[in-house]
Amino acid sequence: MRHQGGRTAAAKERGLGVGAQTPASTLLKICMGLRASQALFVAVKLGIADLLAHGAMTSDELATATGTHAPSLRRLMRALVALGVFTEIENDRFSLAPSGELLRSGSPGSQRSAVLFLVGAVRWGCWSDLLGSVRSGEAAADRVLGMPLFDYYACHQEESLIHDEAMGAFSTAFATALLEVYDLSRYRCAVDVGGGSGQFLAEILRAHPQLAGVLYDLPHVVARATPVLTAAGVNDRCTVEAGSFFETVPTGGDLYLLKNITHDWDDTRAEAILSKCRKVMSVHATLLVLDRLLPDRAECGRNVDAYLIDLEMLTLAPSGRERTRREMEMLFSHAGFALTNVLATASSLCIFEGRPA
Ligand SMILES: C[S@@+](CC[C@H](N)C(=O)[O-])C[C@H]1O[C@@H](n2cnc3c(N)ncnc32)[C@H](O)[C@@H]1O
Structure with missing residues (x-):
């Protein structure tokens, strides 16, 4: 504790509040984005929010309902509690936080289809070859999906439906x-x-x-x-x-x-x-x-989403x-x-x- 307190004091002395960004933490925060978004995606794919809509549940109960491995599901739930999606109301008993409410299917303002769309296999796969697109200037979709995006949707109805539902949600x-x-x-x-x-x-x-x-x-x-x-x-x-x-x-x-x-x-x-x-x-x-x-001209901290969507379009x-x-x-x-x-x-x-x- 004394050591931690010393570090906190040192951080304060350098003008960095606890949790304040340093150049290194800025980079790590960027890296954490993919981990957080995959954790969210898995919870949506498993329909956790719809299950919790009926009341709080333990990880064992959630695992039985979703056919998953209870200890691993508990780890997923803990991470999403930390990210503000769920709440651990007592030890190993989870309920919906306000953001989690928006993951329910069919609820007003539901973002469920948006998560499936933004983090699902199509986007995930294409982002995994951003390097290829930056090198060649060509769409990763053609390489990853084996064909142009909208041709892919034309012959993959489930993905096409997710796309349309997300567009509808927005x-x-x-x-x-x-x-x-x-x-x-x-x-x-x-x-x-x-x-x-x-x-x-x-x-x-x-x-x-x-x-x-x-x-x-x-x-x-x-x-x-x-x-x-x-x-x-x-x-x-x-x-x-x-x-x-x-x-x-x-x-x-x-x-x-x-x-x-x-x-x-x-x-x-x-x-x-x-x-x-x-x-x-x-x-x-x-x-x-x-x-x-x-x-x-690009500026630090401004229009971040627009620039990232621009890359997604690439x-x-x-x-x-x-x-x-x-x-x-x-x-x-x-x-x-x-x-x-x-x-x-x-x-x-x-x-x-x-x-x-
Ligand atoms: C990014 S979505 C936008 C959908 C809608 N305008 C919205 O914002 O919710 C692009 C749309 O263009 C449609 N599209 C793609 N190629 C097309 C084409 N050759 N002719 C007509 N529509 C096409 C897609 O099917 C899709 O619905």
Whole structure:
């Protein structure tokens, strides 16, 4: 104890509070990220939060319910208690902490599918070959999955469903963030290009009864849209079209939404998608690209998530990338749009507004 106290005093003398960051601890904290995220993933995969929703349980009881090795599961639970996901209410008896509540399936604001998506096999595998992507500039997905990401989803329904559910889980917050800062009341028909299974468009339509919607995505994705649109009560105002945005985009909208689309692709392909939109848009229509905005220059502690997602795009898609304002402006301009506004939202996404040039 005396030794520890001495170290604490020494740390204080150097102006480092207990637990304060040192240059070495900054590096170790970065390294711990993968350990924490895998522990979280395993708990979600085992459905621990759904079991604890009925009341506190011991590690033996949890192990029986999940078919796992009790002493090892206890170690997992302890780690997640330390990380703030569960609580050890008495020795070896666990309950849900507020973050753990959000891992329950079907609960309001559930992040369960987000964890499965962000840490699951597809992303995990692609991140494991980030080095290959940095060396070659090519998507790790092609090497790790054996094919481009969206082709992989087309033939792996379970992973594709996890992707869509996670996008849906993020969509409610993103829709609220968009509606807070952007007035959609003058629009009549919104086309959501690459709109997934419709969660985002459903939120927009729900908030704006004057709007009709067109949901557009690949066939295996829009095949899951009807229950989403029906549950939101907007099915009668929304049509669903299947196809590739590299070939065509639905006509007739006065508002075209592209959320998390341009960041999946390099400039050539992103420009091709925007050009397809431009081709079917009247001069009075509006384009809203919803993506992250990278500043011109990186700074310590700022925009960390955006830079990490930018790297994720490098591993996943053919030169997928987040963009600076200037880069987005160039993209718009090459596709025949003027970038008329860039609006921050309460979410991680910005609104890039474009009008036919
Ligand atoms: C990152 S997700 C974004 C989904 C949705 N916009 C959202 O933010 O929740 C990218 C979407 O693009 C779709 N997509 C990929 N390639 C496509 C193509 N060639 N034509 C149409 N949609 C495509 C995917 O199926 C997926 O739904």
